[in-house]
Amino acid sequence: MSEIGKRIDQVVKEGLSKVMKENGFKKSGRTFLKETQDGWKIVNIQASSGNLGADGKFAINLGIINNEIAEKSGLNIPSKPKEYDAIVRERLGKLVHGEDYWWEISDQTDISSLAKEITETMSGYGFPWLHKYSNIKDISEKLKQQPSLQSIAAALLAGNEPEAKARYDQILTERPAAKSRLKSWAKSSGLSW
Secondary structure: OOHHHHHHHHHHHHHHHHHHHHOOOEEEOOEEEEEOOOEEEEEEEEEOOOOEOOEEEEEEEEEEEEHHHHHHHOOOOOOOOOHHHOOEEEEHHHHHHOOOOOEEEEOOOOHHHHHHHHHHHHHHHHHHHHHHOOOHHHHHHHHHHOOOHHHHHHHHHOOOHHHHHHHHHHHHHHOHHHHHHHHHHHHHOOOOO
16 A cells, blocks of 8 residues: 555544544445445545655545435445445535545645544534435435436435426436436336326
8 A cells, every 4th residue: 555545544543433433334445334224324535546655635525325216216226335326425525615625645744633624524514414415305406406317216205296307308308318218217117207
């Protein structure tokens, strides 16, 4: 493992690991998972692919999987999901800074200070985000601008069939190649669209 990788792991070990464990998450590599009655909460530490030498950076990715939405949309969820399997995703840095943000790390970084910053940021922004998107209505609203089968399923499960139909129509207009898959899904879901 690179020196930067070791430093990132040290930041996680000194800060994030404890707060994640206290909140019921289990660690697997650089991913923290919490299975809930509704699905999964996922937090992943992503090292930059450009990390070389003594300088690097990392991002913290958040994700939610809702079992009802996954089932309704035909999404297969692995037994140990990754953040990229999530139905709703966000970067912790974006919640704080309003744009994509990567924490920088080098051999000059005060690991304890950075670990404290990450822990406080997760507590102040990450956990509230994970809690908010545990609700199908909020997931549906978040997915409104990202038409997909999951977005349509979320709108249906939130009780908003007109919105689900609008998302369905938008996909058909923007991605005609998806027509046969969408029509097949709608038919198997008992919808007469």
